[in-house]
Amino acid sequence: MIVEQIMKKDVITLTKTDTLETAIHKLKEFHIRHLPVINEDRHVIGMITDRDMKQASPSIFEESKRSRFLTRSVESIMKKDVVYAHPLDFVEEISAVFYEHGIGCLPVVQHQKLIGILTKTDLLRTFVKLTGADQPGSQIEIKVNDITKSLADISSLCQRLQVKILSVLVYPHDDSGAKVLVFRVKTMNPLPFLQELQKNGHLIVWPSEHRDQL
Missing domain, CATH: 3.10.580.10 (CBS-domain)
Structure with a gap:
């Protein structure tokens, strides 16, 4: 823009x-x-x-x-x-x-x-518009080492589960070399999507309260 x-x-x-x-x-x-x-x-x-x-x-x-x-x-x-x-x-x-x-x-x-x-x-x-924060949805943060591969995998998973992506951001993780992929998705109940993410080996940073429930 x-x-x-x-x-x-x-x-x-x-x-x-x-x-x-x-x-x-x-x-x-x-x-x-x-x-x-x-x-x-x-x-x-x-x-x-x-x-x-x-x-x-x-x-x-x-x-x-x-x-x-x-x-x-x-x-x-x-x-x-x-x-x-x-x-x-x-x-x-x-x-x-x-x-x-x-x-x-x-x-x-x-x-x-x-x-x-x-x-x-x-x-x-x-x-606010670029991040999709003006639309109802859920924010999910995932720690990754290979941005390109993880982005492709998660996008494919979203397509399979029919979860609409509103925005994607990247910011550094505390661990050297790692990044955090921030997805804002159009769902008010992200639990099924979070479960699939973990099944596929992705490390969920946020929502933190769900990490022990998955």
Whole structure:
């Protein structure tokens, strides 16, 4: 999956000459937390977040300072070192960018022009769908040493038992060299499937409470 499939295309923006009062109004009106700052060519020249506004804002008890604050330009507090995404970037790789930079939003740029925006919420929603967590089902985790062989064997078993696979993930096991295959299957009673898995020599990591019952 790539960024352009999940990004928002209707982006609310600011210019560097807009006032901070305008920025606050847009954040509240559109219920958003991030505002890209663009120039006349739609090049991204900065970013403002609700956190930036809170940090820069004077105390509510300093009325005179607050009035001056609201008339300041966006340029005075915007972050100029902006990290971008490209519409053809893979969602998984962009997730690492969010994590590494500790950011909550990425403007999406193509040919140096702003064409969309991607937030942590968009990513979370996407991963929920990719993992099948938004559908009723059961999660089964199996320790494997040969991913390719185990995946083929378990897929064949699912086909024979008519168990629908919603998603498959892989993550490292504590044992060096081993992996954990995570299947989300469309059944609310996975016990028959778990029994067949164990009969076929597969080591079940989860559901842990069933391991002694099989």
